[in-house]
Amino acid sequence: MNATPTKSTLRLSGGVFTLSILRLTHASAKTLQAELAAQGPALRLVQGAAIILDLTDIDPSLSLPFSEWLTILREAGCFPIGVRNVSDEQAEAAAALGLPHLRGSDAKAASAPPASNTAAGSVFSQPLRSGQRQYARGGDLVCLGAVNAGAEVLADGHVHVYGPLRGRALAGVQGDESARIFCQRLEAELVAIAGVYMTLDAEHPLWGKAAQVSLDGEHLHIIALEN
Amino acid sequence: MAQTVVVTSGKGGVGKTTTSAAFASGLAQRGYRTVVIDFDVGLRNLDLVMGCERRVVYDFINVIHGEARLQQALIRDKMLENLYILPTSQTRDKDALTTDGVARVMEELQTQFDYIVCDSPAGIESGALRALYHADAAIVVTNPEVSSVRDSDRILGILAARSKRAEEGAEPIREHLLLTRYAPKRVQGGEMLSLDDVQELLRIPLLGVIPESEVILQASNQGIPAIHMQGTDVALAYKDVVARFLGEERPLRFVQPEKTGFFKRLFGG
Numbered sequence: 001m002n003a004t005p006t007k008s009t010l011r012l013s014g015g016v017f018t019l020s021i022l023r024l025t026h027a028s029a030k031t032l033q034a035e036l037a038a039q040g041p042a043l044r045l046v047q048g049a050a051i052i053l054d055l056t057d058i059d060p061s062l063s064l065p066f067s068e069w070l071t072i073l074r075e076a077g078c079f080p081i082g083v084r085n086v087s088d089e090q091a092e093a094a095a096a097l098g099l100p101h102l103r104g105s106d107a108k109a110a111s112a113p114p115a116s117n118t119a120a121g122s123v124f125s126q127p128l129r130s131g132q133r134q135y136a137r138g139g140d141l142v143c144l145g146a147v148n149a150g151a152e153v154l155a156d157g158h159v160h161v162y163g164p165l166r167g168r169a170l171a172g173v174q175g176d177e178s179a180r181i182f183c184q185r186l187e188a189e190l191v192a193i194a195g196v197y198m199t200l201d202a203e204h205p206l207w208g209k210a211a212q213v214s215l216d217g218e219h220l221h222i223i224a225l226e227n
Numbered sequence: 228m229a230q231t232v233v234v235t236s237g238k239g240g241v242g243k244t245t246t247s248a249a250f251a252s253g254l255a256q257r258g259y260r261t262v263v264i265d266f267d268v269g270l271r272n273l274d275l276v277m278g279c280e281r282r283v284v285y286d287f288i289n290v291i292h293g294e295a296r297l298q299q300a301l302i303r304d305k306m307l308e309n310l311y312i313l314p315t316s317q318t319r320d321k322d323a324l325t326t327d328g329v330a331r332v333m334e335e336l337q338t339q340f341d342y343i344v345c346d347s348p349a350g351i352e353s354g355a356l357r358a359l360y361h362a363d364a365a366i367v368v369t370n371p372e373v374s375s376v377r378d379s380d381r382i383l384g385i386l387a388a389r390s391k392r393a394e395e396g397a398e399p400i401r402e403h404l405l406l407t408r409y410a411p412k413r414v415q416g417g418e419m420l421s422l423d424d425v426q427e428l429l430r431i432p433l434l435g436v437i438p439e440s441e442v443i444l445q446a447s448n449q450g451i452p453a454i455h456m457q458g459t460d461v462a463l464a465y466k467d468v469v470a471r472f473l474g475e476e477r478p479l480r481f482v483q484p485e486k487t488g489f490f491k492r493l494f495g496g
Binding site: 126127128130131132146149150151 | 351
């Protein structure tokens with residue numbers, strides 16, 4: 001080997017940044033200009049800041065006036081540095097102007113979720129097995145089969161389990177104290193509501209029975225589910 | 228097109244390699260062209276259980292890295308002419324199993340065999356993931372004890388999420404439960420989980436129950452797959468397993484404690 005190691009002047013590293021996202025709902029440059037003029041004071045918050053353009057609400061088949069948008073936004077004092085939730089063609093047009101496509105939590109690029117996910121919450125028809133973890137953001141979680149030992153179900157709303165609940169169940173994880181846990185067979189390792197938790201074992205009087213868990217102040221209440 | 232069957236468990240020491248050897252031999256006995264692959268890189272065992280350790284020249288890893296052709300690494304079984312063994316390397320580690328390399332070898336095997344049996348390593352790391360990735364069916368080997376059941380449950384979750392079939396959104400892997408080292412007497416005494424307990428926890432179709440037996444140890448020490456141990460419970464149980472896998476109905480055996488006869492009780496066994 002005759003290559004002498006040279007010290008590189010470049011150093012590549014990663015970082016995490018919080019950026020403002022500007023969600024555009026109309027594909028015209030004039031509308032943007034008018035809106036900016038109307039909302040002047042609100043935009044002072046993003047003066048001099050880097051922003052991402054979110055185009056979720058815009059038809060992915062439209063060709064968009066990226067270059068006009070750039071001019072208008074820069075005049076208004078902010079710096080668009082990327083786009084998200086765009087179609088491939090729109091991403092190409094943006095890239096030509098130096099705006100990369102940021103995929104992160106890109107709704108249009110996300111793969112289909114395994115459960116049916118509606119506004120009401122998530123429904124899982126397969127048993128949840130040891131090591132699996134499911135979270136229903138902003139709603140209830142319904143599991144039709146078992147939640148096995150070592151599995152974990154979380155929901156911002158209620159948790160309903162129609163098979164045996166043997167793993168962990170956490171309801172109201174964003175702090176909703178009115179959330180509850182309902183199950184056909186309570187054999188859980190742990191139940192929690194709004195951060196108040198409790199571990200369980202076979203000594204519990206409702207072990208193996210249909211039960212609901214609710215939060216009263218700082219205490220969890222477990223009562224039988226009456227038929 | 229060959230069918231790929233992974234023999235897996237999560238936990239170690241439950242009987243994956245014993246089962247892979249017996250099951251692959253059983254399929255070959257039925258006339259299917261079968262290959263059994265050792266995915267447990269660095270802990271080469273399958274060739275010992277199959278009694279061909281002295282014939283290993285090239286292995287699975289050599290084929291993956293293009294150092295040998297597949298035909299050079301395949302070892303023909305000493306008892307069955309349509310059974311082949313693809314041994315693994317003892318000196319490498321699991322990182323030697325590259326995704327592309329495994330896919331290439333599997334594709335080549337597809338054209339030559341009816342069944343590809345993959346003997347998975349224990350654990351849930353890359354070796355186990357590679358072994359299950361291409362599977363059409365899975366035999367989940369479980370012992371009647373809680374930690375083994377818990378690990379099997381974990382593996383079932385991984386089968387449903389990380390296989391090629393799951394990634395492509397194809398029909399899911401067919402899951403089969405195989406309960407091994409089952410001792411009905413100890414179940415009766417409450418020392419072991421019962422078949423019903425295990426099924427209640429895992430909720431997948433039962434392929435068979437292999438009784439706890441010294442025959443297994445004798446067979447592996449001699450390098451003979453347990454299915455060839457003529458006249459033993461274990462051999463019969465494995466033959467039932469193969470038959471059920473091929474869609475035949477077989478009543479369940481060896482799940483009740485053996486009745487001790489009057490004279491045996493009187494004079495000792």
